[in-house]
Amino acid sequence: MEGTNVRPDATGEGRGPSESDVEDTCVETFKATRGMVLTMFSPQNIDRLVTMFRACRRSGRELVIDLYAASVARATGRDTIPQADWDGVRVYLPRSQRSKIIRQKAFERTNKVKEHRIYPEELTARRGEVVMLFRASMRRELDQPDLLDQARVVWSMWPGYLKNDSGKRFENWLKARGIVLVIHHSSGHAYVPDLRRLVDALAPERVVPIHSFAGDRFEEFFPRVERRADGEWWDV
Numbered sequence: 208m209e210g211t212n213v214r215p216d217a218t219g220e221g222r223g224p225s226e227s228d229v230e231d232t233c234v235e236t237f238k239a240t241r242g243m244v245l246t247m248f249s250p251q252n253i254d255r256l257v258t259m260f261r262a263c264r265r266s267g268r269e270l271v272i273d274l275y276a277a278s279v280a281r282a283t284g285r286d287t288i289p290q291a292d293w294d295g296v297r298v299y300l301p302r303s304q305r306s307k308i309i310r311q312k313a314f315e316r317t318n319k320v321k322e323h324r325i326y327p328e329e330l331t332a333r334r335g336e337v338v339m340l341f342r343a344s345m346r347r348e349l350d351q352p353d354l355l356d357q358a359r360v361v362w363s364m365w366p367g368y369l370k371n372d373s374g375k376r377f378e379n380w381l382k383a384r385g386i387v388l389v390i391h392h393s394s395g396h397a398y399v400p401d402l403r404r405l406v407d408a409l410a411p412e413r414v415v416p417i418h419s420f421a422g423d424r425f426e427e428f429f430p431r432v433e434r435r436a437d438g439e440w441w442d443v
Contacts, residue, residue, distance in 0.1 A: 208406070208429075210419030211396035217421065219428050222398040224391075230258045230265075232391045233361060237266035242357030243334040244268070245341035245349075245386075248364055250276035252395070253288060255363055260289040260296065263338050271297045271330070271339040274304045277320055297325040297337070301345050330354060343377045350384075360388045399428050406430070 212223070224232075237244055248255045256276065263270040270289065272280075277291040277298050291298050298320040300308075308317055317324075330337065331354045341349075341360070349355065360381060368374050381388055397405070406414060406429050413433040416422035425432045435441055 208402065208414050208416065209396065210402070210416050210422065210425060212394060212398045213402070213416070213419045213421050213424055213428065215421045215424070217399055217424065217428075219399045219403075222400060224393045226254055226258055226393050229255070229363065229391050229393045230262050233259065233262035233363075234265045236359065236361055236389055236391065237262060237268055237338060240357070240359040241335055242359065243330070243354065244338040244359055244361055246338055246361040246363060247341050247343075250279045250340065253279075253283060256280065256289060257287075259338065259340075259363075260293075264295055266338075267336075269295050269297055269333075269337050271299050271325055271337050273340055273342075274298060274300050274308075274316060274320065276340055278316065281319075291320045291323045296323065298323050299325050299330070299339065301342065302348050303344055327351075327354070334358070343373065346377075346380055355384060355386060358386050360386055362388055362390045363392050365394075366390055366392065403428060 233246075246259055248259065250256060250272070256272075256279075260270050272289075272291070280288045280290055289296050300317065308314065325337075327348075330339070331351070334354060334356070338361075362369065369378060378388065411431065413431050414425065414429045415433050415435050416425045419425070422434060425434075
């Protein structure tokens with residue numbers, strides 16, 4: 208059983224922010240930001256894509272996604288997921304994606320969003336009206352004082368990514384430009400109370416901890432725990 212949220216400091220009782228909490232805090236941040244909001248999350252996290260769109264609607268902003276996110280949304284085949292042709296959604300094509308389209312001659316992909324694209328000139332003119340899906344690789348092309356004036360970054364992923372070398376470089380880039388970073392995130396992993404419900408429902412003969420920073424704490428929360436070492440082969 209995975210135990211991402213079985214942490215060294217876990218109490219076994221609390222839960223983290225919900226997706227609704229993320230939406231509410233994003234609305235507050237979007238409304239309080241005078242410039243552009245750059246939001247960082249995985250487009251494969253469909254719930255988060257919906258959350259960002261809802262927060263944009265509530266705060267009077269447009270959501271700007273990239274071509275990859277638009278493709279992921281379209282691939283869901285669901286009309287409840289924000290699409291490129293929705294009111295309140297625009298598509299920006301980063302240089303890296305534009306170059307890939309040219310190399311692969313995959314122009315049918317850009318043709319599908321042609322009427323809904325947004326370009327740097329409009330982004331600059333309307334910077335206080337948009338929330339833009341942002342990737343660290345886009346820093347150079349967006350590194351313009353007018354565009355990033357009074358901008359704010361909403362980090363909506365695991366905060367641990369900020370502790371690696373690339374995360375530290377990104378934070379230094381933000382600090383050098385006076386851009387504030389805030390974290391609004393909800394873990395996709397179950398918390399201890401929910402894991403307890405799972406164990407109670409399944410009543411397994413043994414519970415083997417995996418994917419956890421505190422596998423030694425499983426016995427505090429679950430019955431019949433059996434520890435196994437990384438790389439160990441054993442019969443199930």
